[in-house]
Amino acid sequence: MNEPDPTATVAASLDAQVRAADLDRWLSSRLVADARARADLITLYAFEAELMAIPTRVTQPLLAEMRYTWWAEQLDGVFAGIPRKGHPVLEALTDLVARHGLDRAPFDALIEAHIGRVHGEPHDLDAFYVGPMQTAVHVLAGPGHAHKVVEAGRMRGLAQVGRTEEARAGRGTANAALKSLPAEAFPAVASAALTTPDQPEPLKRLRLIWATVRGRV
Numbered sequence: 001m002n003e004p005d006p007t008a009t010v011a012a013s014l015d016a017q018v019r020a021a022d023l024d025r026w027l028s029s030r031l032v033a034d035a036r037a038r039a040d041l042i043t044l045y046a047f048e049a050e051l052m053a054i055p056t057r058v059t060q061p062l063l064a065e066m067r068y069t070w071w072a073e074q075l076d077g078v079f080a081g082i083p084r085k086g087h088p089v090l091e092a093l094t095d096l097v098a099r100h101g102l103d104r105a106p107f108d109a110l111i112e113a114h115i116g117r118v119h120g121e122p123h124d125l126d127a128f129y130v131g132p133m134q135t136a137v138h139v140l141a142g143p144g145h146a147h148k149v150v151e152a153g154r155m156r157g158l159a160q161v162g163r164t165e166e167a168r169a170g171r172g173t174a175n176a177a178l179k180s181l182p183a184e185a186f187p188a189v190a191s192a193a194l195t196t197p198d199q200p201e202p203l204k205r206l207r208l209i210w211a212t213v214r215g216r217v
Contacts, residue, residue, distance in 0.1 A: 010088045011039050014046040021049035024191040027204055031187040031212050032140065040100070040139045041188065043092040047107075048132060050089055051114050064118040072111045079104050100139050106131030126150075129157035136188035137181070148181045149189050152217055156192040167195045175216045186212055193217040 019026040025045050032038040054067045074090055077083050083094035096102065106127075113127035130153030134146040151174035158167035174192065181189070193211035194204055211217055 010092065011042070013088060014039075014042050014092065017049050018042050018045040021045075021052060023201065024194050024197070024204065027201070027208055028187050028190040031190060031208060032184075037140055037184075040096050041136055043089070043096045044132065044136055044139065046089050047093050048110070051111065054114070055118055061118045061120075065115050068111050068115050068118075072108065075104060075107055075111075096139070101143075102135060102138065106135050123157065123161050125154050125157035125161075129153045129160065133189055133192075137185045140188050141182040141185035145181055145185060148177050151177050152189045152192040155195075155217065156189075159192075159195040159197065164195055171217060178215065178217065181215070183215065186215055189217060 015026075018029070022045055026042075029038050029041045029045070032041060051068070051071065054064050058064050058067065074084055074087075078090060078094045078097055081094060081098055083090040085091070109124075109127040109131055113124040116124065130150055133149050133153040133156065137145050137149050151170055155167045155170045155174045158164070158170065178186075178189065190208050190211050193207055193216075199207070
């Protein structure tokens with residue numbers, strides 16, 4: 001009997017983690033035809049899922065901040081190519097960073113934004129949504145496209161924090177900037193099309209497919 005492939009097992013585990021934590025972007029990742037690229041997106045989203053889960057596990061802001069500080073310290077190893085052994089997200093992220101030459105700044109900004117949130121600060125839309133979207137686009141299409149997705153990232157952020165009408169009002173500006181985005185990068189921004197977070201999953205799938213076909217959110 002064949003032994004299970006550890007790499008495949010880890011990938012399946014991260015995929016399940018993202019599906020449970022962030023259905024919209026998990027559905028968007030299904031639009032990536034290349035299995036390696038799709039797994040790379042899932043690695044990014046699994047890192048974010050780990051950060052999002054912290055406030056659900058601890059109730060005291062100081063304890064949450066300590067956990068976020070731990071993640072910030074682990075990025076030292078990730079960007080040095082020396083991940084914490086036995087941690088599937090950190091190991092996968094280290095490989096991803098090395099292969100794509102990712103910039104650390106958006107990761108640090110995201111952690112700082114999470115720390116701010118547990119202390120009651122407003123959502124930093126750029127740190128929570130724009131930076132991660134830019135990183136995802138880099139993974140799918142390489143550098144040079146970050147400026148094209150700023151408005152799409154803000155549109156997604158506004159929808160996620162309940163400012164739905166503002167999100168929809170930004171659609172025209174976002175789509176104008178996305179015209180020159182390579183098609184292979186679109187799954188990284190497709191979730192911005194989902195401005196009604198509580199829609200049933202089948203409707204979300206259809207909306208994402210339609211957005212991808214048109215190249216518009």
